[in-house]
Amino acid sequence: MADVGAPKDVRPGTGTAARTGAGGGRAAAGYTFRTAAEWAEFGAVLDLAYGGHPHSPAHSAVVGALFEPKRSLVACYGGRPCATLAGYALEMTLPGGPAPVAGIGYVAVAPPHRRRGLMRELLRKALTALHEERAEPVAVLHSTEPGIYGRFGFGLASQAVEVSVPPEARAFAGEVVAAGLTLDVVSPDEAHAAVADVYRACLSQRPGLLRRDAAWQRRAVEDEPAGRHGAGRLLCMVVSGPGGDARAYALYRLRPAWERSRPRYALSVREVFACDPAAYAFVWRSLLDTDLAGAVTAACCPVDDPLLALLDDPRSAAPTVRDQLYARAVDLDRALTARTYSAPVDVVLEVRDVMCPWNEGRWRLCAEPGGGAVCVRTGAAADLALGARDVGAVLLGGGSLAQLALAGRVAELRPGALRAASAAFRHDPAPYCPTAF
Structure with a gap:
């Protein structure tokens, strides 16, 4: 299993293998593909693909508990795994409510086997299987690098914002009213029930949020020592209401730091969820008032996070937007009818x-706000022309058809169609997916 060396008959970056990988054809000869037998098969490939950093036994146990062999694929050369793709059956909030989606993760190719079309073939096989089995109509993934998956029809469906609030910019624009709220700081294990209850209550608030069973919640609060990078253990701040019910929580950790003999600990926030605005403001007020803390940084917040409106000086928090979740329609008609729309659309x-040719062609989409949608093939003249990547970008309501049109990626063929469709696809609040898979 440890030997994932280069095939001796094909030199990296040259000849037919390189042209096949870059040009969109099938994978080079000599490779076989099959479903995975166990999580351990991914180990050697991931180790090499991510720079020789093997997963610890503790992390492997966490991700291994989520592993679904029948949905996961490996490419082999000489009988040994050299490329991987993990598949997950997930439930995600879409505009209008929860829906089944296919999660894709750990798409990796060992260095000696790159540029041979293995990633494309793994994705093609996974998407084709979903289509043929009439499984989940939408596929989603997180990307290590932003430029990879657009060529496979995945569009940027959600964005996240990073904020870093310095000590001098912690004032709120208005007063935080505690209203009988109380605070406790415990370990994530001690806060297990509170975290689960609050997160479950927030599921319907935003597209992109995944339903978490026990195994996925364990992944969300994973606290591997090797991943702390000098910081302390993961802590959980829990806000409770007058009746003792959990109303908000924050997962965070502190990394010791001193400046001119004064403590300036770096406080890193992993995620914050709250059942109501008062609890949200209270938990953030408590995070910013943490003893010893210098800058308070949250690397992954919703792009329209209320914190940006709470702060009196959001500029000093240096909000930085980045890409987050990518999505694509597996079956276009079922994907577009799995969600609701914000405005009438016809x-x-x-x-x-190209990746899923069964989606090619003209489709008529009709829907009323908040109601059911109908999407059928049609011979009528097209109103908008777009690619699979652009459809993926608007599936969760985060992308803008109007913006894509200004970028030359969507063409308006009937005057007025773009504005109406763009308003229908958009969703407020913006989508957000903090769960790694």
């Missing part, structure tokens, strides 16, 4: 989809 879409 539009004919002409869709290009």
Whole structure:
């Protein structure tokens, strides 16, 4: 298993293998593909693909508990795994409510086997299987690098914002009213029930949030010592209401630091969820008032996070937007009818989809706000022309068809169609997915 060396008959970056990988064809000869037998098969590939950093036994136990072998694929050369793709059956909040989605993770190719079309073939096989089995209509993934998955029809479906609040910018624009709220700081294990209850109550608030069973909650609060990078253990701040019910929580850790003999600990926030605005403001007020803390940094907040409105000086928090979740329609008609729409829409879409050719062609989408949608093939003239990547970008309501049109990626073929469709697809609040998979 440890030997994932380069095939001796194909030199990296040259000849047919390189042209096949870059040009969109099938994988180079000599490779076989099959479903995974166990999580351990991924180990050697991931170790090499991510720079020789093997997973610890503790982390392998956490991600191994989530592993679904029948949904996961490996590419082999000489009988040994050299590329991987993990598949998950997930439930995600879409505009309008929860829906099944197919999660994709750990797409990795060992260095000696890159540029041979293995990633493309793994994704093609996974998407084709979902289509043929009439499984989940939408596929989602997180990307290590932002430029990888657009060519496979995945669009940027949600963004996240990083904020770092310095000590001098902690004032709120208004007064925080505690209203009988109380605070406790415990370990994530001690706060297990509170975290689960609050997160469950927040599920319907935003598209992109995943339902977490026990195994996924364990992943959300994972606290591997090797991943602390000099910081302390993971802590959980729990806000309770007058009746003792959990109303908010924050997962965070502190890394010791001193400046001119004064403590300036770096406080890193992993995630914050709250059942109501008062609890949200209270938990953030408590995080910013933590003893010893210098800058308070949250690397992954919703792009429209209320914190940016709470702060009197949001500029000093240096909000930085980055890409987050990517999505694509597996079956276009089922994907577009799995969600609701914010405005009336009656539009004919002409869709290009090389990766999933069954989606190619013209589709008429009709829906009323908040109601059921209908999407059927049509021979009518198209109103908008777009690619699979652009469909993925608006599936969760985060992307803007109007913005994509200004970028030249969506073409308006009937005047007025773009504005109406863009308003229908958008969702407020913005989508957000803090769960890694």
